[in-house]
Amino acid sequence: xxxxxxxxxxxxxxxTGVCPTLTDYLTSNRKGVNGMAHRCGICGKGPQFxxxxxxxxxxxxxxxxxxxxxxxxxxxxxxxxxHVCTRCLRxxxxx
Numbered sequence: 001x002x003x004x005x006x007x008x009x010x011x012x013x014x015x016t017g018v019c020p021t022l023t024d025y026l027t028s029n030r031k032g033v034n035g036m037a038h039r040c041g042i043c044g045k046g047p048q049f050x051x052x053x054x055x056x057x058x059x060x061x062x063x064x065x066x067x068x069x070x071x072x073x074x075x076x077x078x079x080x081x082x083h084v085c086t087r088c089l090r091x092x093x094x095x
Contacts, residue, residue: 038065038066038068039066039083040066040068040083040084040085040088041082041083041084042082042084042085042088043085043087043088045066045085045087046066047063047064047065047066048063048064049061049062049063049064050062050063050064066085067085067086068083068084068085068086069083069084069085069086069089070082070083070084071083071084071089071092073092
């Protein structure tokens with residue numbers, strides 16, 4: 001496997017010496033996941049956590065989820081269905 005810029009966690013690359021490639025993300029087995037994934041299949045973007053702050057300064061927990069869409073991406077002769085964030089969809093459309 002070759003090194004690639006898609007590696008999100010430098011610690012993983014330091015431990016294994018290898019970064020996963022885009023094709024590894026696209027061909028990975030995602031069976032057994034119920035409902036819509038809350039993580040992008042390409043960049044790995046996931047939910048962010050924080051607080052809603054009301055006028056009275058009361059802090060309540062909340063969660064911001066990425067805008068994920070199910071997309072069919074063609075790689076060679078194969079088509080792969082993935083949950084992809086809209087930023088990655090935009091980038092894929094540009095290339």
